[in-house]
Amino acid sequence: MKKNFNATIPHIQVDAFPLVDSHFSGVGHYTLGIVQAFDELAGEGKLTYSLIAPRGWANRLEKYDFQHYKKIIRSPIPNRVMRGFMKYHWKFPSDLLLGKGHYWFPSFLAWPTWFSDSSVVVHDVTYLAVPDCVEVGNRNYLERTVPFSLKNAKNVIAVSQFSKDEIIKYYDYPEENIFVAHPSVDRRHFYRRSSEEIHKVKAKYDIFSDHYILSVGNVEPRKNYGRLVEAYVQLPREITDKYPLVIVGAGGWNNEEVKEQIQKAKENGYRIINPKQFVSDEDMPALYSGAQFFAFTPIYEGFGMSPLEAYACGTPVLASKVASVPEAAGDAAVYVDPFSVKDIKKKLEYMVRETEKDRSQWDVSIKAHLESLSWRPSAEITAAALTGYPLEYFKGEED
Structure with missing residues (x-):
């Protein structure tokens, strides 16, 4: 008999800041790949998701061909103010303002939540492992941000087994609370050209x-x-x-x-x-x-x-x-x-x-x-870690 996980379809709140940031970095590419796979899962009825972006930048999400998101949530608090909350460790609960859900933070920074679970992606710990290779301002930001985020999030997504091992090494973070979701590549865009x-x-x-x-x-x-x-x-x-x-x-x-x-x-x-x-x-x-x-x-x-x-x-x-x-x-x-x-x-x-x-x-x-390496399995791992639903549910193998 199949377990009736569909009784409550999980809802994911995506911090879409990396998708609207003026500098579209590797973190932006990672966020895009996972969200595109979330969109596919949403189209199959496995989850619902919303995209959260600063009010003044939310219109930048229109260039992406997401088909199945529930809504775009325009954060009323400017990003610079939110970063001030982080700097001074003001524990402002994001879900109190933006609504309940499973919060996915794809870029090192996880805001506190009162009524919701969350996962944060820690891409690397370069700032600790080879600090001379990280610009001082960015290094100081990450040294403050990541411990703050590890306290706020239910678990951590690492982009490689190596990064998982580094997070355990430098933060003594519980191994069982770190999940590896590798990046992939968009084969619709990257292919041999004429x-x-x-x-x-x-x-x-x-x-x-x-x-x-x-x-x-x-x-x-x-x-x-x-x-x-x-x-x-x-x-x-x-x-x-x-x-x-x-x-x-x-x-x-x-x-x-x-x-x-x-x-x-x-x-x-x-x-x-x-x-x-x-x-x-x-x-x-x-x-x-x-x-x-x-x-x-x-x-x-x-x-x-x-x-x-x-x-x-x-x-x-x-x-x-x-x-x-x-x-x-x-x-x-x-x-x-x-x-x-x-x-x-x-x-x-x-x-x-x-x-x-x-x-x-x-x-x-x-x-x-x-x-x-494919975005779909990585999105399934992320969704399972974030929602607590078994991985088999997102794979369609919930026998």
Whole structure:
């Protein structure tokens, strides 16, 4: 006999701030992927959900093609005031103002609730594990925010097993109250693009080369561009002349030394391209598709979605063998020690030679890895952790 879980369909209150934030970051992409899967579950009658956003920004949600949400809740309290509540640990109950439900907070910060359960997503603890790699203001914010959130939430969602282990290590948080919901990639957006589209997008960003090595991420210490550039300029000239290094990333912080390093390399005749204008999400699939391979060499990540985006566009990946990156890149990647310029140089050269011989040698492992990660299972895990309903209910296996 099936258990009648449908007697009460759970309702999820989504903190949609990452979807309307002016800076649409990796957290925004994660939030979008989970909410799209919530929307699918809502269409199947497994749950209902509402989206909460600051009053002045709620209209930004209109660009998303969500079909089954119950309503958009416009928070009457400005976000800056809410952050003031957090800063001074004023325990203002969000559900008293916004209504009861199961509250999902996807970006480190969980507000107190009086009548509702909540889950908070802690993407990483970079600010504790490698504090020099986090801008001081952001580090101070997270050092205050995460302990505050851990006290407020019923449980925690981690984006990788590595991040789960780090949360336990640094906060002594109960293991049984942390659930892993991996990111995935939107295959409707990230797929291999045509030669015509690739050519058009490359020209838009002044990439006038048939071949290039691509790296993506903010130019900041954690992304390790200093060692990548140092390794690149040590490659044989026949390689660097044929394969410019394209770095796509926002300004970041504490990057003056890397910028000087790049400028010096350019003066010595190396083609390192760092587009000055903002590279839109719409153009990223074409840039991934046109790359000979993707170089992802950070020294720390909570997950790292870029390898999945590269794979979805059919592009092989060179990745750091540290932190959560092996979970993100899987068995399809070629791995490198990100702290060793010698090893990065060796593996860059290896990737050039191997992709020149046969790029298709990665196809089977790339396909298998992409199929192992999907937004739907991660949304089901999130919904189960948040609502207390068994995972089988959301999977449709409630026998």
